[in-house]
Amino acid sequence: MDVVALGASPEAKPTNPKPTKPPGFKPMAGVPHTAVKSAAGTGHSVVVERCQICDAPDLEPVLFLGYLPPVNAMPAIGSRPCEQPAYPAQVLRCPHCSLVQLGLVVDPAILFPPSYPYTSGTTRVLRENFKELSREVASLYPLSTNDLVIDVGSNDGTLLSNFATRGPVLGIEPTNAGKLAIERGIPTYISFFNRSTIRRVTAEEGHAKLVTATNVFAHIEDVHEVIESVVELMTPDGIFVTESHYLLPLVRTMQYDTIYHEHLRYYSLRSLVNLFDMHDMDVIHARPIPTHGGSIRVYAARRGTYPVRDTVRQMLDAEERELTAERLDDFAKKVAQSKLGLCALLREIKAKGQRVYGVGAPSRASTLINYVGIDAGVMDCVLEIEGSHKIGKYMPGTLIPVCEESKLFEDQPEYAMLLSWHIAEELMPKLWQRGFRGKFIVPLPEPSIM
Numbered sequence: 001m002d003v004v005a006l007g008a009s010p011e012a013k014p015t016n017p018k019p020t021k022p023p024g025f026k027p028m029a030g031v032p033h034t035a036v037k038s039a040a041g042t043g044h045s046v047v048v049e050r051c052q053i054c055d056a057p058d059l060e061p062v063l064f065l066g067y068l069p070p071v072n073a074m075p076a077i078g079s080r081p082c083e084q085p086a087y088p089a090q091v092l093r094c095p096h097c098s099l100v101q102l103g104l105v106v107d108p109a110i111l112f113p114p115s116y117p118y119t120s121g122t123t124r125v126l127r128e129n130f131k132e133l134s135r136e137v138a139s140l141y142p143l144s145t146n147d148l149v150i151d152v153g154s155n156d157g158t159l160l161s162n163f164a165t166r167g168p169v170l171g172i173e174p175t176n177a178g179k180l181a182i183e184r185g186i187p188t189y190i191s192f193f194n195r196s197t198i199r200r201v202t203a204e205e206g207h208a209k210l211v212t213a214t215n216v217f218a219h220i221e222d223v224h225e226v227i228e229s230v231v232e233l234m235t236p237d238g239i240f241v242t243e244s245h246y247l248l249p250l251v252r253t254m255q256y257d258t259i260y261h262e263h264l265r266y267y268s269l270r271s272l273v274n275l276f277d278m279h280d281m282d283v284i285h286a287r288p289i290p291t292h293g294g295s296i297r298v299y300a301a302r303r304g305t306y307p308v309r310d311t312v313r314q315m316l317d318a319e320e321r322e323l324t325a326e327r328l329d330d331f332a333k334k335v336a337q338s339k340l341g342l343c344a345l346l347r348e349i350k351a352k353g354q355r356v357y358g359v360g361a362p363s364r365a366s367t368l369i370n371y372v373g374i375d376a377g378v379m380d381c382v383l384e385i386e387g388s389h390k391i392g393k394y395m396p397g398t399l400i401p402v403c404e405e406s407k408l409f410e411d412q413p414e415y416a417m418l419l420s421w422h423i424a425e426e427l428m429p430k431l432w433q434r435g436f437r438g439k440f441i442v443p444l445p446e447p448s449i450m
């Protein structure tokens with residue numbers, strides 16, 4: 001997991017966002033951005049009183065998913081229930097810059113403890129996505145053989161390996177995954193993404209024509225500082241490419257289960273355009289991509305450096321039609337209905353005394369299980385592939401044990417609920433092929449039996 005990559009250094013100074021205001025934003029009197037308390041190092045959580053992008057105080061509630069435990073809070077099977085933290089998960093919308101954000105920031109030390117299991121996250125879909133990204137860059141913004149490419153939160157170097165055949169690359173990665181990258185020939189600074197790292201990189205390696213940051217941009221508390229740091233790394237005509245969860249498919253396909261405290265912000269393109277605007281940057285190209293059930297890839301550069309492509313206008317138009325405040329209200333109602341629908345479906349199954357096993361324990365499963373209120377009396381166990389570090393533990397907030405996947409084929413439960421339901425089409429044929437004879441429950445977007 002590359003989410004810990006952008007840990008702000010203690011020496012990093014809090015930064016003021018540029019005074020440029022997004023369209024429709026009215027200046028707010030009161031606490032300047034610098035006075036907002038940071039959650040990092042508190043050992044607790046901090047309430048989001050003001051918009052994380054534009055600092056407006058009048059955030060509107062969208063959805064409340066109850067109290068969610070950290071997704072890594074998985075006690076060993078057999079341990080007695082004990083006091084454990086859970087944090088309110090309220091989603092808020094800023095009426096000024098349109099950012100959708102969580103109402104609480106939890107100390108990263110709680111969400112990403114040293115024991116946080118390393119998973120490279122380089123699934124087939126991600127690998128293909130990175131390959132496609134390098135092809136897109138080559139066709140839209142060709143790099144010369146001297147241009148440096150830097151990946152922030154570079155993990156095991158998978159993304160950069162696609163750029164390495166062309167010219168110089170450099171990863172910045174704080175975890176041991178960086179050593180794997182070095183072993184495969186990808187130069188990597190094993191350190192946090194902070195001011196001293198940036199100084200060292202620019203002094204020793206120069207500036208980057210392309211800076212990438214995938215799946216980290218919604219996780220970091222101070223997004224303005226991240227952007228300022230990235231800009232420092234870039235050549236004057238440098239381009240920043242970032243990929244994050246995308247709000248539009250989240251709303252369209254009921255992916256409320258991707259809401260948990262690691263994800264602080266749920267970006268629309270509108271909110272990203274407003275964010276970059278505050279840093280005198282243009283979003284020059286954007287497109288939806290399929291990773292994580294629906295993400296957005298955005299290219300940004302210093303203002304006026306490149307023409308803004310039509311893709312930006314097209315996506316903004318689609319958002320203006322769909323991502324209205326009314327639509328978000330409707331989404332919240334549908335989330336509640338979907339919970340009731342899933343409960344009704346499970347009630348019928350359990351009334352017949354039939355078994356339900358969960359398949360897969362991704363982070364999003366924790367939100368689904370806790371919000372819907374599924375416990376060990378409803379779901380007998382959750383199955384993970386052999387070697388998963390989650391085997392032998394309880395699902396967060398429950399006493400549902402995580403077991404090895406072969407149990408599915410040995411026990412043949414009547415039902416298997418796909419907790420990675422966003423790839424249900426890929427999973428079902430595989431599990432049938434391997435001998436599962438029961439039925440599948442797909443919990444979202446509509447609870448259904450396959």
Ligand SMILES: [Zn+2]
Binds near residue numbers: 051053054095
């Ligand atoms: Zn805002």
